[in-house]
Amino acid sequence: MSEVANPSCVAIIVAAGRGTRAGGPLPKQYQAIGGEPVLRRTLRLFATHPQITAVLAVIHSDDSVRFADTARDLPKILAPAFGGATRQASVRAGLEALAAASCTSPDLVLVHDAARPYTSPDLIARAVAAAQAADAAIPVLPVTDTVKRVDAAGIVAETLDRAALRTVQTPQAFRFDALRAAHAAAAAAGVETLTDDAAVMEWAGQPVATFEGESTNVKLTTPEDMTRAAGASFADLGDVRTGTGFDVHAFGPGDHVMLGGVAVPHSAGLVGHSDADVGLHALTDALLGALCDGDIGAHFPPSDPQWKGASSDRFLAHAVEKVTARGGRIAHLDLTLICEAPKVGPHRDAIRAAISLITGVPLARVSVKATTTEKLGFTGRREGIAAMASATIRLPFADEAEG
Known part of the structure; x- marks a missing residue:
């Protein structure tokens, strides 16, 4: 296969199973670890990766509403496809949905299990590179335990x-046209029990290359897996960082102010190049500070006309994507709004909910407070609003190399 410069690459996330072995009231992909559904964490990993063009989830037909809630506000997410009775049928449905939805099919496709939420950005990059070099490639790990074959009576045969x-993981990486053709041929031949996409390519006579997997890229299957994942979701991110942010905007003409993503009625508006949401601006700077990645002005210069009047949720979502791209999680967000008016108390819960929705951080980890300056200074004179924020994030220790 000749290598394509900047190939388009779509990730298919297989999420149509019921996951009954994991226990619990919900399919395992919708169960929460660290306050976040497994599937949302998996979708976010691919949706925020710079080499992934789009993400297509293949879901159960009963899960449309649940999926919409799980994927809300994530970038690059396509309308889901509905899966079949087997994993093989579900992947084929995803491939056909991509072919039908696009006037030009993607160059490459990665197929990934929804229940593998610990895939790293580096592994995704290796998968894309492997797909460019071969029609089919899969991540593998060497077998470290002794393996024996036993007979029907449980006696060791050899x-x-x-x-x-090798043990095999996902994301498995393919040239789109090659995988689609192999799936179509297998279906036409009545072969429906192949357990992964590499097996489909093998059945079709296609060579399958390998690349290095990751020991942390585990698949959640049993109740014990879910319990361990819930406990390890933060413990495996040992580099704890805190950033702070501060922002000020003056009052001007208007009938409302944007505070933390909520339009709060007021006798004035706030003046700014964007929508002047002091709360979201301060939170954005707090996240960027924790990442040592400049400030909001460096990422969204006020001199750039494209940001004039922009909704500030875009700025905060960008900072969240930066955290995720580094393999990190946001542990806590704290926002303090400083003003004499409007009164923040009646809108506090709505602001917390808006921030939770924008960032994907559980509501229990979002704090919003308000105070005054006892009528001192510009806020005391009701000339504007100030905001202070802090953000605690957790990154892998390997991230120290980012410098």
């Missing part, structure tokens, strides 16, 4: 040579 054995 000890296998583990040097030639």
Whole structure:
């Protein structure tokens, strides 16, 4: 296969299963770890990766409303496809949905299990590179345990040579046209029980290359897996950082102010190049500060006309994507609004909910407070509003190399 410069690459997330072995009232992909559904974490990993063009989830037909809530406000998410009775049928449905929805099919496709929420950005990049070099490639790990084959009675029949054995993970990476053709041929032949997409390519006579997987890229299957994941969701991100942000905007003509993503009625508006949301601006700077990645003005210069009047949720979402792209999580957000008026108390819960929705941070980890300056200074004279924010994030220790 000849390598394509800047290939388009779509990630298919297989999420149509019921996951009954994991226990719980919901399919495992919708169960929460660290306050976030497994599927949302998986979708976010791919949706925020710079080499992924779009993300298509293949879901159960009963899960449309649940999926819409899970994927809300994530970038690059396509309308989901509905899966079939087997994993093979579900992937084929996703491939056909992509072919039908696009006037030009993607160059590459990655197929990933929804229940693998710990895939790293580096592994995704390796998958894209592997798909450019071969029609089919899969992430693998060497087998470290001794493996024996047993007979029907449970008696050891032989000890296998583990040097030639590998365990297989996702995302599996393919040239789109090659994988779609292999799936179509298998379906036409009545072959419906192949357990992964590499097996479909093998059945079609296509060579399958391998690339290095990751030991942390585990698939959540049992109740024990879910319990361990819930406990490890933050523990595996040992680099804890805190950033602060501060913003001020003056009052001007208008009948409302934007505070933390909520339009609050007031006798004046706030003056700014964007919508002048002091709360979201301060939170954005807090996240960027925790990342040591400049400030809001560096990412969204006020001299750039495209940001004139822009909704500030875009700025905060950008900072969230920066955290996610570094393999991190947001642990806590704290916002203090400083003004004599309008009164923030009646809108506090709505502001918390808006910030939670924009960032994907559970509501229990979002704090909003308000205070005055006892009529001192510009806020005391009701000339404007100020905001202070702090953000606590957790990154992998390997992120220290980012410098």
